[in-house]
Amino acid sequence: MRLRESSFSRTVDRLCTEFGNEVTREQVADIIERCLCDLAGTPPGAMPELSERLGRQRLLQAHR
Secondary structure, three states, X not given: OOOOHHHHHHHHHHHHXXXXXXXXXXXXXXXXXXXXXXXXXXXXXXXXXXXXXXXXXXXXXXXX
């Protein structure tokens, strides 16, 4: 499942801003892509919020 490009970019932008220099944009984008795969079957309208939440959680776990 893929978000619309604009939703995907905004999600990546927000997480990049939140995590600053801890991760690259490419790392964030890769994590969001994996989150989208893991969330397959989720109603499309919920994907932007859920993928951002899951991505944030994974980034926090990776950078503790």
